[in-house]
Amino acid sequence: MKKTIVTVLAVLTLLSCKNEIEKRTENSKAEIEKFSPEVEENAVIYEANIRQYSPEGTFNAFTKDIPQLKELGVKIIWVMPIFPISHTKRKATGGDNSKFASEMPKEEQHKYLGSYYAVSDFKKVNPEFGTIEDFRNLVKTAHENGMYVILDWVPNHTGWNHVWIKEHPEFYTKNAKGEIIDPINPETGKSWGWTDVADLNYDNKELRKEMTSDMLHWIKNENIDGFRCDVASNVPLDFWQQTIPQLRKEKNIFMLAEAWEPTLVKDKLFDMVYAWDGHHTLNKIAQGKESVKDLNAYLNKMSSQYESNDILMNFVDNHDENSWNGTMKSRLGAAEEAMTALTYVLPGMPLVYSGDEYGLDYSLKFFEKDVIPKVKGKHWKLRAKLGALKNSNLALNGGKKPASFKKIASSHDDQIFAFEREKNGKKVIYIANLSNKAVETKLDIVGSFIEYMTGNKLNFQKDSPIELKAWQYLILEKK
Secondary structure, three states: OHHHHHHHHHHHHHHHHHHHHHHHHHHHHOOOOOOOHHHHHOOEEEEEOHHHHOOOOOHHHHHOOHHHHHHHOEEEEEEOOOOOEOOOOOEOOOOOOOOEHHHOOHHHHHHOOOOOOOEOOOOOOOOOOOOHHHHHHHHHHHHHOOOEEEEEEOOOEEEOOOHHHHHOHHHEOEOOOOOEOOOEEOOOOEEOOOOOEEEEOOOOHHHHHHHHHHHHHHHHHHOOOEEEEOOHHHOOHHHHHHHHHHHHHHOOOEEEEOOOOHHHHOOOOOOEEEOHHHHHHHHHHHOOOOOHHHHHHHHHHHHHHOOOOOEEEEOOOOHHHHHHHOOHHHHHHHHHHHHHHHHHHOOOEEEEEOOHHHOOOOOOOOOOOOOOOOOOOHHHHHHHHHHHHHHHOHHHOOOOOOOEEEEOOEOOOOOEEEEEEEEOOEEEEEEEEOOOOOEEEEEOOOEEEEEOOOOOEEEEOOOOEEEEOOOOEEEEEEO
């Protein structure tokens, strides 16, 4: 009898444990609402450079700071590639005369950690950053704080000691000699210079299956919320047409393409593409190479190329720009704040790159360990205030149901950039002198407003002039 009672109790205990595990699993996946188009309307996206984010360069060091990203209005965290990095042909430097780590003095070779984008295994994590359990905690913490996590995916190429190199050489592009090659620029027929990676050949159907399977692995098993896809336009469009619907069957996800092509945001493929031309235009205006007329021409071009509900990612910085093209300070100078604010109020979604919130003013090393500053100051306050406005004011909605966008005429249209955005009775006006000279101008604006950044009340009367200093901007809310 006692044995029977003990057996029954054991069974009940096992069932109870099983139910508890299932309950915990359900709860872990229910920490955040399913991703929906509504999230895209007022989101800020944050690019997390795990290696350089902290002195430790680990998942855990970043995870502990996730709660404070809410202060910046962040709703989507894009984590740069977390996968193991190939040792074969690992780079030590970039540029036209780039060198491999193996070419450097032996006593220095250990410090060259390689490019995140030279992946050796799509299903594992780089031990440099921690363990898979550490990554799971990162995702869990983000979800608990109302943020979604997307992985930086590298579909165009792999590192030279990826398992496919040996097991599936047919997955790769080869030259006339049958040798696997690095990626080729289709416009020039020459190498991009990405010599630390091997080009994948999407004519191979089995490669497509494997790539899709690896992407599904992270959605099914690690509860991520989508992908940022590196050089997405270099991968055949029909691969995305085959694969993205399969990914979306598993979960509501967010897809970002590192590309500008309008075809990538059609038919429920990618949710968002890069506003590359816009980024370059802002840089050139800040450097005196272009003017507001060029910005207007860019916006007119965008309205003809994209649908009104296509989403563009607006940015003044990202990992490539910072490491290879200079800091925001060097590219934008005195125009930095006006241009940063502009990325928040234009239609689309603003990006914050790791360190921007702390005033990062140096180019981070790409193949070696480096670290961002971590002292909150004026840059944090600026991003927090702009993020709060983006999150809260319907007039800045920039997703599938965007707020309207209307240019405002001025008497100095080569210097003054002004526009109005409106939705459901909410209105935001942006006015900026995007030049290095003060200007007194007249604007087609009438009424009383609150200047959002200062809280000052401003009254505009018909034909009443307004003076703006060089690079001065105003964000007006209608009260």
